[in-house]
Amino acid sequence: MRVLQVCPLWYPVKQDAPGGIETFRAQLAAALPESGCEVTLLASGDSADGERIIPVSKVSIYGQMKKGTLQEYIYYEQQQLRLALAHADDFDVIHSHIGPAGFVLSGVKGCSGRVLHTIHSPVYRDLQWFAQQQPDMWVSTVSKFQADRLSEVGARNCHVVHNGIKTDAFTFYPGGGEGLLFLGRIEKDKGADIAIRVARELARPLVL
Secondary structure (H helix, E strand, O other): OEEEEEOOOOOOOOOOOOOHHHHHHHHHHHHHHHHOOEEEEEEOOOOOOOOEEEEOOOOOHHHHHHHOOOOOOHHHHHHHHHHHHHHHHHOOEEEEOOHHHHHHHHHOOOOOOOEEEEEOOOOOHHHHHHHHHOOOOEEEEOOHHHHHHHHOOOOOOEEEOOOOOOHHHOOOOOOOOOOEEOOOOOOHHHOHHHHHHHHHHHOOOEEO
């Protein structure tokens, strides 16, 4: 099966990328061939070594924005969508990880039924409204909570596929200390405030 993975352009798709989606995508691209899939990335040109890549830009966008050499992400994403459509006939499945901008791919003649959108972000009312308008769009979520939010408004092709992780890449030390650990960006949606509240209630040290 030939799979086109449409990836965010903020960071390169590779192991230990600054972006969570990009890191996950690199692991997925490495694992899919074991299931008989031929994977191509539609991503920035500096993405994972050894992968088939259709480059949208030579290098990822965030670094260029930081240098001031470009200002607006949306035009690069539009070029990415045009490339996805131009190459669509070469693939059996188009798997989009870029969020709402990619939803248009499901409505293009010839692509219907071959596009899967993975929702990596929270499901708010606006996405629920869109799911009501397009109940047959194929969607995967990374949590049951997201899937339930979409299914309750009529999404018919919504399934949970949790983010995979290579557990053998981590060393487990049983019987550790009393401390707690929060790993993630410091922003509201990640729940650092909840970790702090739990640590205070349990009177245990916390490392953020």
